[in-house]
Amino acid sequence: MDGYERIIVSCRDTDVLVLLTHFAGQLNGELWMRTGTRQERRYVAVHDIQLTPTMQRNSLVYHAVTGCDTVSQPSGHGKKTTWKVFQQHGALLDDLGRGTLSESTIRSVEEFCRIYSPASDETNINDVRYRMFQKGTKDQEKLPPSRKCLEQHIKRAHHQAQVWFQADVPISEIESPIGSGWYEETTPTRQCGRSSAKRVHRHSLLQVQKLCNFQMLL
Numbered sequence: 001m002d003g004y005e006r007i008i009v010s011c012r013d014t015d016v017l018v019l020l021t022h023f024a025g026q027l028n029g030e031l032w033m034r035t036g037t038r039q040e041r042r043y044v045a046v047h048d049i050q051l052t053p054t055m056q057r058n059s060l061v062y063h064a065v066t067g068c069d070t071v072s073q074p075s076g077h078g079k080k081t082t083w084k085v086f087q088q089h090g091a092l093l094d095d096l097g098r099g100t101l102s103e104s105t106i107r108s109v110e111e112f113c114r115i116y117s118p119a120s121d122e123t124n125i126n127d128v129r130y131r132m133f134q135k136g137t138k139d140q141e142k143l144p145p146s147r148k149c150l151e152q153h154i155k156r157a158h159h160q161a162q163v164w165f166q167a168d169v170p171i172s173e174i175e176s177p178i179g180s181g182w183y184e185e186t187t188p189t190r191q192c193g194r195s196s197a198k199r200v201h202r203h204s205l206l207q208v209q210k211l212c213n214f215q216m217l218l
Contacts, residue, residue: 006030018063019167020046058093060164062086064157065109071156075141077115085115097161109154116144125150152192156181
């Protein structure tokens with residue numbers, strides 16, 4: 001820390017807190033995050049946050065998969081409801097955001113999506129979706145996404161995690177998001193809803209949102 005005993009980062013962004021938590025172990029000294037309003041300041045002692053080695057290693061990936069500024073949140077499942085799954089099965093996220101995204105990594109993250117049916121041994125998201133529908137869950141907002149939609153979500157989370165893992169590199173090499181759950185038009189880059197999705201009208205994307213069961217950023 002170049003002779004300093006304490007660093008204070010002033011920010012109210014959750015993404016920044018997660019980044020600080022991930023990189024805190026690389027620093028010798030105190031790391032604080034100042035947040036809150038002018039009337040009510042709060043200081044978070046990031047250096048005192050205790051995580052298991054697996055959770056520490058995959059905290060950035062977990063945050064990307066379960067929803068951040070650039071990746072949508074699984075419908076009906078926020079940080080609190082997914083935290084227990086992360087505590088028990090965090091190793092399933094080991095390869096996400098690292099290297100080239102492989103089919104085996106996608107399958108591991110698919111298994112992590114047991115958040116939709118914690119008591120089930122199903123690891124295929126389409127099977128989980130079907131079983132839940134069979135048992136009476138008719139509201140599509142409460143059903144998991146299809147495998148094709150989940151793949152696009154995983155690609156976006158993978159790309160975002162790759163960016164975050166290089167947050168401590170002054171001049172990092174960031175790959176294009178095109179093909180990682182995003183596609184490009186003459187207008188700003190948009191998210192893909194399905195692997196077979198082509199360039200479609202905005203209203204069609206709104207329809208895909210319902211099918212995907214993920215909040216699409218338009």
